[in-house]
Amino acid sequence: MHGTLVRIPRDLVRRAAHIKLTGWYAHHGYVDSLDKLKIAFTCERNGMRHISVIEADGFGLQDLTFDSTTDEGYPTWSPDGEWIAFNSSNPEEYANIWVIRPDGSGLAQLTNSPEWDFRPAWSH
Numbered sequence: 001m002h003g004t005l006v007r008i009p010r011d012l013v014r015r016a017a018h019i020k021l022t023g024w025y026a027h028h029g030y031v032d033s034l035d036k037l038k039i040a041f042t043c044e045r046n047g048m049r050h051i052s053v054i055e056a057d058g059f060g061l062q063d064l065t066f067d068s069t070t071d072e073g074y075p076t077w078s079p080d081g082e083w084i085a086f087n088s089s090n091p092e093e094y095a096n097i098w099v100i101r102p103d104g105s106g107l108a109q110l111t112n113s114p115e116w117d118f119r120p121a122w123s124h
Contacts (some may be wrong), residue, residue: 032056033077039101040064040075041082051075051086053102066078066102072098074119087118 030041036056043052043063050065050072064084065072072088084102088109089095095118097110111117 031076033102034079034081039103040077041073042073049073051100053084053086062098063103064102065107074122076122078122079124085120085122087120089118 026088030039033048034087038053038055040051040053042049044050045066046068048068048071050067050070052061052062052063065086065088067118070088070090071084072086075084078099082101083099083106087095087098089111094113094116097117097120098108098111099110100107
């Protein structure tokens with residue numbers, strides 16, 4: 001199944017309780033940046049999910065992560081908007097928490113646990 005990205009006016013996004021940004025994998029997350037100018041979301045390609053960012057007006061799509069061996073989801077913006085945390089796993093490991101900058105730089109693994117670490121959250 002390929003993900004579906006729909007261009008939606010910003011005011012409608014704010015009013016909607018649930019918008020189908022990523023097809024079947026919508027439950028793996030999409031979230032507005034704090035300034036409401038960008039949306040980070042989970043997108044599925046070739047059977048694996050990865051993290052992408054798009055401008056709130058529907059332009060400027062950028063894939064932040066894409067590795068055919070990992071499955072990523074649940075993106076969340078840092079309080080200062082400088083980072084996006086997400087979980088990543090492959091068939092041989094448990095999920096761990098990673099961060100990346102919205103421009104795709106600075107990819108770093110934060111956890112390396114024998115347990116499932118997923119759905120990251122930032123403290124304010």
